[in-house]
Amino acid sequence: MTLLTALSGQPASVHHSNHGHYQRVYQQLYNEAPNARELAHEFLQNQLAQVQHAASELPDTPEQLPAWVEQRCTAVAGQYAEYLEQRQQGRPRRYFQNKAHALYVLQRVAPTKYVDGAWLYGLLRYWQDQRFDGLLTTYLEELGDGEAAQNHVVIYRKLLSDHDADSEAGVEDEHYLQGALQLALGLSAEQFLPEIIGYNLGYEQLPLHLLITSYELSELGIDPYYFTLHVTIDNAGSGHACKAAQSVLSLLPLGEGRDEFYRRVAQGYRLNDLGAGTTAVIEGFNLQDEVVAMLERKRSFGQHMHSDYCRFEGKTVNQWLAKPGQIGDFLTALEDKGWIKRNQDPSESRFWQLIEGAGAAMFGAFSGYEKQVLHDWIAGSWVSPQRVPPVRPGRGSPVSREQHRPADPDTQALVESLWQLPDEQQINTLIPWMTARRHCLPVGLYATRRFIQLRARLR
Structure with a gap:
């Protein structure tokens, strides 16, 4: 059995069709x-x-x-x-x-x-x-x-x-x-x-x-x-x-x-x-599909978290969330009940008010991306009179070199390990810290800078 077969659970010849x-x-x-x-x-x-x-x-x-x-x-x-x-x-x-x-x-x-x-x-x-x-x-x-x-x-x-x-x-x-x-x-x-x-x-x-x-x-x-x-x-x-x-x-x-x-x-x-x-x-993006898919992903976390006093089409919220495949109909029920007003300012929808704003009952239940999906789906053809000013390219977070060294134990350990090594051995020690997983960490950033210094010195 090959490594790919072991990972996919299928013969390597069909591994590309195996989910995950x-x-x-x-x-x-x-x-x-x-x-x-x-x-x-x-x-x-x-x-x-x-x-x-x-x-x-x-x-x-x-x-x-x-x-x-x-x-x-x-x-x-x-x-x-x-x-x-x-x-x-x-x-x-x-x-x-x-x-x-x-x-x-x-x-x-x-x-x-x-x-x-x-x-x-x-x-x-x-x-x-x-x-x-x-x-x-x-x-x-x-x-x-x-x-x-x-x-x-x-x-x-x-x-x-x-x-x-x-x-x-x-x-x-x-x-x-x-x-x-x-x-x-x-x-x-x-x-x-x-x-x-x-x-x-x-x-x-x-x-x-x-x-x-x-x-x-x-x-x-x-x-x-x-x-x-x-x-x-x-x-x-x-x-x-x-x-x-x-x-x-x-x-x-x-x-x-x-x-x-x-x-x-x-x-x-x-x-x-x-x-x-x-x-x-x-x-491949479809806003309606993404709203349903996003809520379906959250369904199992919220299916027991709601009270029973509010019903839509005869079902409680917990009942709507109890089984997969009901999210689309649930959204339709919310619209029919007036909790969601499509193609209008989302702030006018009672459902949105539960999610966003001071004292919102579901504050923190949705990530920034998830809220944006819901906001844009509700808004539909409605356009805010407030224009979003274009964002000019920034320069990332200003992080100085001095911030990395004293606080990071991996960087400290690497610096100490290099102390007694000749330059060429230092380079060989630095390279493993410049992998995809590590180069963006403080120790990897230090390793990259030191690699550049040593390479210039030895060329």
């Missing part, structure tokens, strides 16, 4: 399980088999890559200019119907964002090889060069936390696939180097959805900094997209292995197509 499989792989790899490297290798082999015969977008020869990247970036810029012109002419938002829709998407892409850059982790061991400089620069910039306010994972976690939307409830198994791929690649540098380079080439291209997402999040009062940061660093001129193309050429074999290497680069590139991409997640 990708999440379990993701968690095993993220939490650095003892068998993580073996699992990563097997998982990648299975996923590469899925894209083996897929068409390739890459140019025929690697020498054409820089021009290809530039052309793609130019095309995206033109499409974005067209989008902006449409918006100025009064067209509605293209992606997000409302704030609840935006938060829904941010939640479901979170498993991928929480391991941002992880596919490059295994390349840290090549810190002395100049051919890897572009890839290592990309990884270190994903880590914010060890500064919390620039660390991509720290920024994304803060973004969700600020809107009380950091729950995993509602995140489905397919949303863990890309994150699992990134973690697996990061643990498999020796066996899958061409695939890592190809995956990086695909992931670091500037997509149109990144630009539109940034624009529309700002309109909805959500800080777009995580996304605007990627717009600037993924550019074709000098950013990650450019470095990705240059890295293919830098690491391309000079001998007969060249064609096979580039074929494997193309395979790695196609791994980006697996799972639910951002636009698919955006298109």
Whole structure:
């Protein structure tokens, strides 16, 4: 029995259809399980088999890559200019119907964002090889060069936390696939180097959805900094997209292995197509369905918490919540009774008054995201006369280096362990603290800064 079979409970040939499989792989790899490297290798082999015969977008020869990247970036810029012109002419938002829709998407892409850059982790061991400089620069910039306010994972976690939307409830198994791929690649540098380079080439291209997402999040009062940061660093001129193309050429074999290497680069590139991409997640949102699904997830917690004095269609609230599949009819009963007034200011609905406001009977029962879903569902076509001012990209939480060292025992222990070591041994000691799980912690941020210092000194 393979590791993947053990995780999925199904033969490896059908593991992709088994609910919960990708999440379990993701968690095993993220939490650095003892068998993580073996699992990563097997998982990648299975996923590469899925894209083996897929068409390739890459140019025929690697020498054409820089021009290809530039052309793609130019095309995206033109499409974005067209989008902006449409918006100025009064067209509605293209992606997000409302704030609840935006938060829904941010939640479901979170498993991928929480391991941002992880596919490059295994390349840290090549810190002395100049051919890897572009890839290592990309990884270190994903880590914010060890500064919390620039660390991509720290920024994304803060973004969700600020809107009380950091729950995993509602995140489905397919949303863990890309994150699992990134973690697996990061643990498999020796066996899958061409695939890592190809995956990086695909992931670091500037997509149109990144630009539109940034624009529309700002309109909805959500800080777009995580996304605007990627717009600037993924550019074709000098950013990650450019470095990705240059890295293919830098690491391309000079001998007969060249064609096979580039074929494997193309395979790695196609791994980006697996799972639910951002636009698919955006298109998968239905506000009515999400309201019902959200309340269904909470049903078991609230089915015994309500009094019996209030009845709707002859049933108490506890009876409505007693069995699955009744939420939709319950909402209809609340509307018929006048407790919910759709397409009006939610503050006029008695149901909303129980949830939000001073002295609300159910204060604290719903997260910020859950309240936003209910608010936008009730509001419907109603538009508040109070305009939400656009949010300009922030700079994350200002966290100084001095805040990390004295208070964090892991950082203290790491500093002490480095004290007597030569510089090169220090680097080898630091690398394990720069994994996807650790680099966003105080000790990981310190390790990243120290790694950068030592690498510069020894080069």
